[in-house]
Amino acid sequence: MPLLSLQEVTRSVELPDFSRLEILKGIDLDVEIGDHLSIVGRSGSGKSTLLNLLGLIDNPTTGSITFDGEPLEKLSGSKRDRKRGRDVGFIFQQFNLLAGRTALENVMTPLLYASGKQFWRRRTLASEMLERVGLGDRMASMPDKLSGGEQQRVAIARALVRSPRLILADEPTGALDVDTGKTVMALLDDVAEQSGAALITITHDPNVAALARRHYRLDNGVLHPIDVRRMLATSLPEAAL
Template sequence: MSLLSLSGVTRSVDLPDAPPLHILRGVDLEVSVGDHVSIVGRSGSGKSTLLNLLGLLDNPTEGEIRFDDKRISAMSGNERDRCRGRNVGFIFQQFNLLSGRTALENVMTPLLYASGQQFWRRKQLALDMLGRVGLDSRAQSMPEKLSGGEQQRVAIARALVRGPRLILADEPTGALDVETGATVMALLDEVAEASGAALITITHDVNVAALARRHYRLDQGVLAPVDVKRVLALQPGATP
């Protein structure tokens, strides 16, 4: 079942005294429930712009984006914000944890904007999610007392605590060493699969991209399928 679809999506920026800057060119992408897709691209390829569109933060210049078969362009700003808050979880390279707040308080933060049982049970839900990422014993620890891998796991718990249907991971291992990064990615994939969420990993690292089930390359605004595992086999450590 399709969860998110992009059809003929472009994104351009008007420049003074110059032709428009075309950042994305005719992007087509279909993401199903429970899917794990990776998008690999170098700096300047349009990854951040695409992330904003996938996360319902922006509208395309042309083309159509649908979430649950509903056109995003037909939603009001408030409707899109509510859809994003309910359904999309973001994980970033920089953990963006709140200083002066415990791991538990950081994970509880998204639930402050929830309603009903999610709001009233926010502490227990946050504790349960910390347990799922193996950090229930560190619930009262401040971010600066946690290792990089632990901080990223807190960020994962925070992104997943509202039960999003789509998880967007933007360079999720960029601030971690190789071994810790591999552990974090395995955990992210495991938790996403257990919850039935779709996972889109956006990265420049071909090794991280290879962990997904479907792989794409973004180059000069054009998105196309790529055989990442073949690239790894031919040129270990290379970027497609």
């Protein structure tokens, strides 16, 4: 059984003239436990809308989404929020770290909403995760004292500290130089694989997308499987995506 399954999912919005804008059209996607897939697409292709659906934030207009076999439309708002907080980790391009909070305090933040052992062991769990991403000596540092790559590592640690089953990385290397971006993606893939989490990378960069095992393109609201590695090997321009 897939961890996450989208079946004939659409998403549309009503415009001021009462016409409807179709953003996503008939999306079918199964994500298995431990999977790593990438979704590429130009600006305006619907990537952010799809991210919100994958992250259990929004409902589809039509179609169905199931998480661990449970249909999302049957979940109350509070139960969905708890499931998202427990099972989904988000990593964003701009890091979104809390200013005025140390690296350790930033990573501890999701655990403030946990219960039981996770809550009471929040400092230990956050420290262990920072050690895991190579920042054991930077726990007391403020975000503005960290490099871009270090800030992204803190963001990764924060996303993973509750051991989510699904990790959504939205343009995770967009604010980094090429070499740092490769290092961060290798780290993210390694940590996700060790924890058994499914990883979905949403990006416009085919080089980042190629690091996944399965590749998709979102074009005008339609999701297609593609082979990014083959495109790169034949030197097709990024515009081909």
